[in-house]
Structure formats: structure tokens, C-alpha cells
Amino acid sequence: MERFVLGLDLGGTKINAAVIDGAGKILSSARDKTEAELGAESVLDRIVKTGEKALQGAGIRADQLYAAGIGSPGPLDWQSGVIIESAHLHFDNFPLGPRLSQSFGCPVFVDNDVNAGTYGEFKIGAARGADYALGMFVGTGIGGGIVIHGKLHHGFSKNAGEVGHMVVLAGGPRCNCGARGCLEALASRTGIVNHLRNAVKDGIKTSLTKHHGKRLEEVSSGALKEAYQREDKLVRKTIKRAAKYIGIGIGSLVNVLGPEVVVLGGGVIEALADEMLPVIQKSAARVAFEYSLKGVRIVRASLGDDAGVVGAAIIAKERFETGVQAPEVASEAGR
Amino acid sequence: MERFVLGLDLGGTKINAAVIDGAGKILSSARDKTEAELGAESVLDRIVKTGEKALQGAGIRADQLYAAGIGSPGPLDWQSGVIIESAHLHFDNFPLGPRLSQSFGCPVFVDNDVNAGTYGEFKIGAARGADYALGMFVGTGIGGGIVIHGKLHHGFSKNAGEVGHMVVLAGGPRCNCGARGCLEALASRTGIVNHLRNAVKDGIKTSLTKHHGKRLEEVSSGALKEAYQREDKLVRKTIKRAAKYIGIGIGSLVNVLGPEVVVLGGGVIEALADEMLPVIQKSAARVAFEYSLKGVRIVRASLGDDAGVVGAAIIAKERFETGVQAPEVASEAGR
Numbered sequence: 001m002e003r004f005v006l007g008l009d010l011g012g013t014k015i016n017a018a019v020i021d022g023a024g025k026i027l028s029s030a031r032d033k034t035e036a037e038l039g040a041e042s043v044l045d046r047i048v049k050t051g052e053k054a055l056q057g058a059g060i061r062a063d064q065l066y067a068a069g070i071g072s073p074g075p076l077d078w079q080s081g082v083i084i085e086s087a088h089l090h091f092d093n094f095p096l097g098p099r100l101s102q103s104f105g106c107p108v109f110v111d112n113d114v115n116a117g118t119y120g121e122f123k124i125g126a127a128r129g130a131d132y133a134l135g136m137f138v139g140t141g142i143g144g145g146i147v148i149h150g151k152l153h154h155g156f157s158k159n160a161g162e163v164g165h166m167v168v169l170a171g172g173p174r175c176n177c178g179a180r181g182c183l184e185a186l187a188s189r190t191g192i193v194n195h196l197r198n199a200v201k202d203g204i205k206t207s208l209t210k211h212h213g214k215r216l217e218e219v220s221s222g223a224l225k226e227a228y229q230r231e232d233k234l235v236r237k238t239i240k241r242a243a244k245y246i247g248i249g250i251g252s253l254v255n256v257l258g259p260e261v262v263v264l265g266g267g268v269i270e271a272l273a274d275e276m277l278p279v280i281q282k283s284a285a286r287v288a289f290e291y292s293l294k295g296v297r298i299v300r301a302s303l304g305d306d307a308g309v310v311g312a313a314i315i316a317k318e319r320f321e322t323g324v325q326a327p328e329v330a331s332e333a334g335r
Numbered sequence: 336m337e338r339f340v341l342g343l344d345l346g347g348t349k350i351n352a353a354v355i356d357g358a359g360k361i362l363s364s365a366r367d368k369t370e371a372e373l374g375a376e377s378v379l380d381r382i383v384k385t386g387e388k389a390l391q392g393a394g395i396r397a398d399q400l401y402a403a404g405i406g407s408p409g410p411l412d413w414q415s416g417v418i419i420e421s422a423h424l425h426f427d428n429f430p431l432g433p434r435l436s437q438s439f440g441c442p443v444f445v446d447n448d449v450n451a452g453t454y455g456e457f458k459i460g461a462a463r464g465a466d467y468a469l470g471m472f473v474g475t476g477i478g479g480g481i482v483i484h485g486k487l488h489h490g491f492s493k494n495a496g497e498v499g500h501m502v503v504l505a506g507g508p509r510c511n512c513g514a515r516g517c518l519e520a521l522a523s524r525t526g527i528v529n530h531l532r533n534a535v536k537d538g539i540k541t542s543l544t545k546h547h548g549k550r551l552e553e554v555s556s557g558a559l560k561e562a563y564q565r566e567d568k569l570v571r572k573t574i575k576r577a578a579k580y581i582g583i584g585i586g587s588l589v590n591v592l593g594p595e596v597v598v599l600g601g602g603v604i605e606a607l608a609d610e611m612l613p614v615i616q617k618s619a620a621r622v623a624f625e626y627s628l629k630g631v632r633i634v635r636a637s638l639g640d641d642a643g644v645v646g647a648a649i650i651a652k653e654r655f656e657t658g659v660q661a662p663e664v665a666s667e668a669g670r
Contacts, residue, residue, distance in 0.1 A: 085626075131491065144591070148488065153593075157628075157631070158593070160627075162591060166591055167503055167622055169506075170504045170579075177624065179586070179622045182622075251502070253591070255495075255497040256495060256498055256501055257488075287514045287517075289500065292494055292497070296491065
């Protein structure tokens with residue numbers, strides 16, 4: 001009997017699922033909205049249903065799964081499968097891994113969503129073949145994943161890789177995390193939009209207000225791309241500024257971590273890679289030592305939305321095969 | 336026949352050597368000036384003589400050494416034992432490891448001086464018992480070392496750990512490396528002194544000018560400590576400022592790397608640990624996520640000047656015992 005792995009990717013707005021064969025090939029996939037506002041149990045239910053839809057699409061029964069993996073927003077404990085906290089998803093010490101194990105009747109391994117994406121790119125995407133890789137995903141926030149000697153790095157905190165919360169401009173704009181001048185506060189879509197809003201408040205003109213009125217916080221990465229292409233001066237300057245800071249962050253990380261490949265993904269990069277990547281590379285080169293940057297590739301991700309599900313599935317497959325114990329809920333049910 | 340390891344620590348101004356027994360205990364040590372201005376061959380000669388002095392002190396013959404280790408300023412190739420470049424030491428692709436192997440008649444393993452110091456603290460000092468450690472040494476510059484899963488992390492560049500060249504204040508003061516706003520430019524002795532000099536230029540008073548005239552660049556960490564203790568306002572403010580930036584850097588590294596212990600050493604910290612450490616810890620806590628900082632110790636180094644020689648010796652011992660090949664010079668002599 002051929003056996004399969006299910007990969008799941010839990011985001012703030014959508015859930016992706018995919019069935020992967022032994023070679024890492026996607027056999028079928030499914031997606032649904034997260035509807036986070038309905039609460040943790042509802043989200044869990046939707047994850048299970050999305051996974052089942054992917055199984056059906058591949059014509060596979062749940063008992064043909066030997067493992068599943070899920071990438072989730074954190075902080076989380078990848079060993080116990082518990083999501084420590086996720087304000088947006090209403091998770092509060094939620095045993096996501098164990099609960100999903102019950103539902104699917106197989107071990108379910110948990111990791112950070114961005115770690116899963118990085119690992120997907122590392123195993124079959126843009127960072128394939130590297131021994132040391134750094135993933136940076138620029139969307140509403142900025143997340144990262146670190147691969148060292150071919151393995152995901154979790155660190156003592158179990159939540160290493162938070163490259164968006166590296167301070168690059170001390171005393172700079174306030175970040176959602178409470179600190180000032182984090183890379184995320186400067187260069188995520190949130191950081192970009194905040195910068196645009198402040199500029200508009202200061203009387204600087206942008207074509208975005210014509211399209212979006214004063215509700216610039218709802219501007220998507222695609223809308224930023226369009227404004228960039230119609231030569232909106234403020235948008236161009238703001239996007240380049242974000243790219244400069246991303247490059248500064250990457251240059252610092254090249255000095256500190258010494259990755260071979262830096263993979264850039266996420267909504268902002270997907271929309272604006274052609275515009276941002278050259279600026280990012282140049283800015284990184286101004287910070288990184290020449291000998292540390294030598295041979296280093298700073299490239300865009302190649303798997304798009306699939307990185308997360310594929311990465312989660314491969315993580316599950318590898319942990320299962322190396323005998324890592326998936327956490328169980330059974331004995332904890334009474335707690 | 337009992338056998339021993341020789342540890343060497345090559346600095347810009349001095350050379351330390353120590354003979355270590357199987358348990359990592361220092362049996363004897365020696366030191367000399369580097370006299371870097373006399374050129375690479377002269378420095379090599381002094382390293383050998385300092386090592387021999389340590390051997391004599393322990394009553395040991397060179398043939399009782401099974402390996403030696405040396406920590407050197409970089410960038411360097413720890414695998415080939417070649418110092419790629421060190422302007423101050425006049426090293427330019429200098430095969431330090433192989434040349435020392437010839438002199439001592441045993442394998443000589445090379446690593447970055449700060450890596451060696453970090454590893455010493457990790458094995459028998461303030462970071463003992465941790466699985467993930469970060470060393471940060473604040474002196475004329477700022478260097479760092481990273482231990483992941485009990486091993487020194489070198490990365491693809493072979494020179495990872497350059498925590499002093501992480502940008503924490505984009506657009507900030509120019510660093511010796513050419514970039515702007517590196518931690519080293521803000522918080523090393525050089526950064527501190529530059530800040531003091533600029534303040535004095537702006538007419539701010541400090542007791543230091545009474546003691547050192549206008550040559551503030553020669554102010555030692557000890558002199559800074561004295562000025563701090565006599566309540567020199569400018570010095571106090573400047574030291575606290577440096578501590579704040581060090582804390583910001585550490586907070587960022589806690590988010591990115593997830594160390595369990597952060598060990599702080601180097602001349603500035605040795606002189607001013609009591610004054611700086613509380614500020615550093617507080618500043619790090621403002622940047623690091625609470626769940627990532629939980630259980631993390633930010634402490635001062637405990638081995639002082641011995642960290643480098645002990646670390647280099649233990650690195651040599653471990654590489655030798657795990658069968659790592661030390662680079663040889665013989666076949667390359669004709670190149």
C-alpha cells in the first residue's frame with residue numbers, strides 16, 4: 001500500500017492543504033478561509049475539513065496517511081505541538097498537533113508557518129542544495145526561517161528565526177511587537193502602508209488616495225505594484241526604502257549567520273520582486289563583508305503559496321522517518 | 336605518556352599561550368607582545384616562542400603535544416588554517432595553521448579568536464551546560480561567536496558570528512567596516528570614544544579632557560570606568576548609551592537565534608560590567624519577545640583573558656579526537 005503525507009498551512013486568512021507523495025510531489029490540494037473570528041475550535045474544524053478535501057482530491061483514505069505536518073503562526077512549541085499564543089487565531093496554549101492527530105488518526109507534526117515555507121524552499125525550491133539557508137517572508141509582517149547544516153534551527157526559545165524583529169533603526173517607528181525600529185515596522189506591508197499614511201498626512205500626494213481614499217491600510221501588495229508601475233513617486237520611494245531596510249537586515253544576517261542562500265518570499269516580494277530585489281541586493285552588499293557575501297545568493301522564493309504545505313509535509317515525513325515522536329492528546333484529554 | 340594540548344590566542348597587541356591537560360586545566364601559561372608592525376614572519380616567530388615558553392613552564396616537550404589550537408583575528412578559513420586577511424597583523428592569505436604545525440610538529444587547528452573565547456566560556460565558563468550560546472566581546476571592536484547544538488557555528492562564509500557588524504541604527508555613525516550604524520560603531524570602545532570626542536567638539540565638558548587632553552582616542556576602558564565612578568556626566572551617558580545599543584543587538588539576536596546564554600566579555604565589559612549589564616538586560620528585554628527571552632541568561636564572561644587560550648585548546652582537542660584533519664603545509668611549501 002502506497003502511503004502519503006498531508007501538508008497543512010494555517011494562515012490568518014486562509015488554510016492550505018496538500019497531499020504529497022514520497023517524492024514530495026503534490027497530488028492534490030485544497031484551500032479554505034480560516035474565519036479566525038469564529039474561534040479556535042472552528043478553525044480546527046476547518047483545518048480538518050480542508051485536509052479531508054485534499055485527501056478526497058487525491059483519492060486517498062485517511063488511513064493511507066502515515067503522517068501530517070502543519071505550519072502555523074506562532075509562538076509555538078514544535079515539540080509538544082502546542083500553539084502558545086496567537087491573538088489573531090484565538091489560540092491560547094492550544095494543542096493543535098495533538099488535536100489534529102486525533103482527527104487524522106496519524107502523527108501530526110507542528111512547526112512555525114514561515115519555518116515550513118523556508119524548509120519547503122530549502123528542500124525543493126530556490127534554496128535547494130544549500131547547507132545553510134535563510135528564508136525571509138515579507139507580507140503583513142516579516143517572518144523568517146533558518147536552516148543550519150540542513151536542519152531547521154529552533155534554538156533554546158524554540159521560536160528562533162524572527163528576523164522581522166531584529167532592530168535595524170533604533171528609536172524608529174513603533175512595531176506591533178512593542179519595540180521600535182524592527183525590520184517589520186519598516187519594511188512589511190504594514191510598515192510600508194504606515195509610511196505612506198504618514199506621508200499623506202504630511203501633505204504628500206499619491207495616486208493611491210484616488211483609488212483607496214484615506215483607507216490606505218487596506219492597500220494590497222498588488223495595488224502597491226500598480227501604483228509603482230504608474231510611476232507614483234511616493235510609492236516608488238517608499239518601496240525602495242523598504243527594500244533598502246530589508247537589504248540592511250539581510251546584510252547583517254549574512255555577517256552574523258553566514259547563509260549560502262537567502263530566499264525572499266511573501267506577498268510584498270511576490271508582487272514587487274523585480275522592483276525590490278536589485279535594491280535589496282545592493283543594500284545588503286553595503287553591510288555584509290565582501291568575504292561573507294562571496295557566493296551568497298539572494299533570490300526570490302520559487303514555490304509561491306505551495307512552500308508552506310510542501311515544507312510542512314516534508315517536515316512531517318522526515319520527523320516521522322527519523323523516529324521523532326509526535327505529541328499525543330489522548331493522555332492529556334482530561335486536563 | 337600523558338599528552339597535552341597547547342592553546343594559543345593571537346591578538347593585535349599580545350599573544351597568550353597555555354598548556355592544557357586532558358581535563359581542560361591550565362598547567363602553565365605565557366604571554367608576549369605581538370609587535371604586529373614587524374610583519375607576519377616575526378609574529379609567527381613570536382607565537383612559536385610564546386608557545387614554547389608555556390611548554391617549558393609546564394615541563395613538557397613538544398613531542399608530548401598531540402595538538403595545538405590558535406584563535407586569531409579573521410577573516411580566516413578555519414578548515415585550511417589560512418588567515419585570509421588581517422590588515423593590522425599584515426596577514427594576507429597567510430597559512431598560519433600549517434606553518435605552526437611545522438613548528439610544533441603536531442596538528443594545529445585554527446579558529447577565530449572570538450569563536451575560541453566563546454567556546455572556552457561555553458565549555459568551562461559562564462555558558463557551561465547550554466546547548467545554544469552566544470558570545471559577544473566588546474573591546475576596541477565587537478566580535479561574537481555562536482554555539483548551536485553544542486558546536487561552533489561557522490556558516491557558509493566560514494566567518495559567521497560577526498555580531499558587531501549587525502546594523503542597529505541604519506544611517507548611524509560610520510563603522511570601520513565601511514557600513515553605517517553597526518553595533519561596533521555605536522558600542523565598542525572605538526564607538527564610545529568617537530561619541531565622546533564628538534560631544535567634546537560640541538562643547539560638552541568631561542573630566543577626561545583633564546586627564547587625557549584632546550587625545551581621547553587613547554582612553555582605555557579602565558579610564559572610562561574611573562570617569563564613570565567620579566560621576567562624569569558625559570561618560571555616564573555615553574556608557575549607558577553603548578549599553579542600550581548592546582542590549583538592542585542582543586534582543587534582536589535572541590529573537591533571531593534563540594540562545595540560552597549570552598556571554599559578554601572583552602575589555603569594555605570587564606571594566607564596566609556592573610554599570611552596563613543591568614542596562615543591557617533591560618534594553619534587550621524591550622526588544623526580545625517575552626517567550627524567547629524566558630529562561631535566557633545574559634551574563635558576563637567568567638574566564639577573562641584565559642577564555643581564548645582555553646577555547647583554542649579545547650577546539651584543537653575535540654577536532655583531533657573526532658578525526659578532523661589539520662591542514663598541512665608540507666605539500667604546499669613550493670607554492
